[in-house]
Amino acid sequence: STGLLTRGSRVRTPSDPPCSSPFFGGEFGLIPGSNTNYLMLTLICQCSHAQSRRLTRMGKDTWISDILAGEYDGQEVELKGWIYRSRGSNKIRFIVVRDSTGNIQCVAKREALGDDFFDELKSSLIESSVILKGIVEPTDREHGHELQVLSGEVVGSVNPERPFPITESAMAEADGGETEFLLDNRHLYLRTSRMTTMLKIRSSVFGAVHSYFRDRQFIEYQAPNFVAGAVEGGSTLFEVPYFGRKAYLTQSWQLYAEAAMPALERLYTIAPSFRAEKSRTRRHLTEFWHAEMEIAWASNNEVMKHGEGLVRHIASTLLDERSEELSSLGRDLNLISQYADNPYPIIRYDEAIETLQSKGVEVEWGQDLDYSKEKILTADFEVPHFLTHYPRIAKPFYHRPDPEDPKYVLCHDLLAPEGYGEIIGGGERTWSEAEILERIDEEGTPRDPYEFYIDTRRYGGVPHGGFGMGVDRVCTWLSGAEHIREVIPFPRDSRRVTP
Numbered sequence: 001s002t003g004l005l006t007r008g009s010r011v012r013t014p015s016d017p018p019c020s021s022p023f024f025g026g027e028f029g030l031i032p033g034s035n036t037n038y039l040m041l042t043l044i045c046q047c048s049h050a051q052s053r054r055l056t057r058m059g060k061d062t063w064i065s066d067i068l069a070g071e072y073d074g075q076e077v078e079l080k081g082w083i084y085r086s087r088g089s090n091k092i093r094f095i096v097v098r099d100s101t102g103n104i105q106c107v108a109k110r111e112a113l114g115d116d117f118f119d120e121l122k123s124s125l126i127e128s129s130v131i132l133k134g135i136v137e138p139t140d141r142e143h144g145h146e147l148q149v150l151s152g153e154v155v156g157s158v159n160p161e162r163p164f165p166i167t168e169s170a171m172a173e174a175d176g177g178e179t180e181f182l183l184d185n186r187h188l189y190l191r192t193s194r195m196t197t198m199l200k201i202r203s204s205v206f207g208a209v210h211s212y213f214r215d216r217q218f219i220e221y222q223a224p225n226f227v228a229g230a231v232e233g234g235s236t237l238f239e240v241p242y243f244g245r246k247a248y249l250t251q252s253w254q255l256y257a258e259a260a261m262p263a264l265e266r267l268y269t270i271a272p273s274f275r276a277e278k279s280r281t282r283r284h285l286t287e288f289w290h291a292e293m294e295i296a297w298a299s300n301n302e303v304m305k306h307g308e309g310l311v312r313h314i315a316s317t318l319l320d321e322r323s324e325e326l327s328s329l330g331r332d333l334n335l336i337s338q339y340a341d342n343p344y345p346i347i348r349y350d351e352a353i354e355t356l357q358s359k360g361v362e363v364e365w366g367q368d369l370d371y372s373k374e375k376i377l378t379a380d381f382e383v384p385h386f387l388t389h390y391p392r393i394a395k396p397f398y399h400r401p402d403p404e405d406p407k408y409v410l411c412h413d414l415l416a417p418e419g420y421g422e423i424i425g426g427g428e429r430t431w432s433e434a435e436i437l438e439r440i441d442e443e444g445t446p447r448d449p450y451e452f453y454i455d456t457r458r459y460g461g462v463p464h465g466g467f468g469m470g471v472d473r474v475c476t477w478l479s480g481a482e483h484i485r486e487v488i489p490f491p492r493d494s495r496r497v498t499p
């Protein structure tokens with residue numbers, strides 16, 4: 001093996017005898033006869049109650065998915081992972097081990113392992129970490145492969161007085177119900193297969209955002225998270241004490257991206273955005289991941305082409321990279337193909353209002369559409385739809401009024417089907433100095449925090465636009481999750497900042 005031997009990785013297991021073991025030999029990197037050895041042995045012996053005699057080999061070469069794919073049939077492997085399930089008798093144990101790539105059944109026999117290690121394995125609880133060496137055997141059972149264990153070690157044992165807390169019965173008995181229990185234990189829940197699957201899907205979505213923009217010569221650009229003014233209205237601003245002054249956590253990268261637009265022309269980011277959303281809904285987090293782009297010389301239509309392009313690219317990337325994971329969540333892959341392969345229709349806000357009114361929904365012209373309305377509107381959509389030309393009064397100052405009818409702004413929201421609703425908000429920006437001042441004043445916003453923003457218009461302003469896509473929302477919609485907090489490792493909302 002190419003694995004490294006390091007002292008730092010030693011751990012003690014309950015059955016470790018005191019430090020008098022043949023493991024401390026030249027074989028493990030000690031130089032015979034040197035003073036350093038003496039010192040190391042002393043240190044090791046002094047620590048023997050906290051650490052193990054064993055020198056766990058670092059590094060990992062064998063992954064369960066490769067074993068299941070038949071790459072090691074008949075060969076001896078060293079498997080590293082965590083005990084997922086264990087059953088059997090006093091003579092033979094069937095131990096399902098998991099790693100980040102899958103699960104495999106390992107067969108451990110007393111006669112092959114000897115009493116010490118067999119008993120240690122037998123008493124090891126779920127989520128103990130183990131190294132098992134053995135021979136890979138193809139079988140016709142469940143996963144098609146088994147490991148016949150020859151030797152191994154328990155690396156990190158679980159104290160029997162404090163077993164892994166996530167169990168069916170604990171969930172059933174939890175005071176605050178199952179959902180709160182799992183949120184309280186989120187740091188451990190991450191290891192379950194559902195959460196691992198979500199995190200893999202999420203990683204592919206992030207990767208697809210980067211590849212979409214980078215393949216089109218966009219430059220990745222970073223804006224500050226501490227800011228002095230709002231982007232998306234004052235009601236959801238998080239205030240932060242800032243050395244005797246007030247600062248805010250940014251709601252969007254956009255304004256600082258517009259400052260860099262004359263420098264880079266095509267730019268994007270994926271960054272956290274913050275909104276003090278008081279109500280807990282299935283689509284809102286207080287800290288969410290925001291994929292945003294800004295592009296010079298572009299109209300609302302060109303920006304929408306990129307929004308459609310990005311979402312279709314994400315859907316097709318998921319089909320390429322995560323079909324298995326999506327299927328394991330019960331997601332219909334035909335739907336994802338539909339979102340990857342078809343163009344997204346464009347309708348005007350006014351048409352959407354008429355549609356809603358014709359369905360008996362009480363909605364007035366001039367309102368921004370909230371979830372209850374988007375849900376009804378998108379229930380019969382087969383693919384995402386753009387809604388354009390919102391009333392000027394419904395949108396923040398940076399949206400450009402339509403020169404053909406300044407009651408409206410040149411903007412868009414992209415609404416996802418299946419009743420999901422908004423995943424993207426964007427549009428053309430107000431780009432002349434006179435117009436931006438008019439829009440800021442009309443909103444009653446002080447100009448001061450926006451001087452840098454107005455300067456973008458004073459020195460060679462050009463038409464431009466961009467959008468922001470809620471990455472967590474896209475993950476929720478495409479994975480078919482019920483709630484946005486299912487797709488982010490440590491969800492933040494008005495009631496929770498822990499763990």
Ligand code: 4AD
Pocket residue numbers: 231232251252253254275277283284285286287288290292293422423424425426427466467468469470471472473
């Ligand atoms: O529509 P929004 O507010 O637009 C902006 O922030 C623009 N400044 C973006 C831009 O043009 N660069 O937010 C954009 C998207 C929404 O469509 C939604 O998907 C997501 O961000 N989003 C949230 N996601 C999760 N939790 C929240 N509280 C969210 N608020 C917005």
Ligand code: MG
Pocket residue numbers: 413422424425
């Ligand atoms: Mg919006």
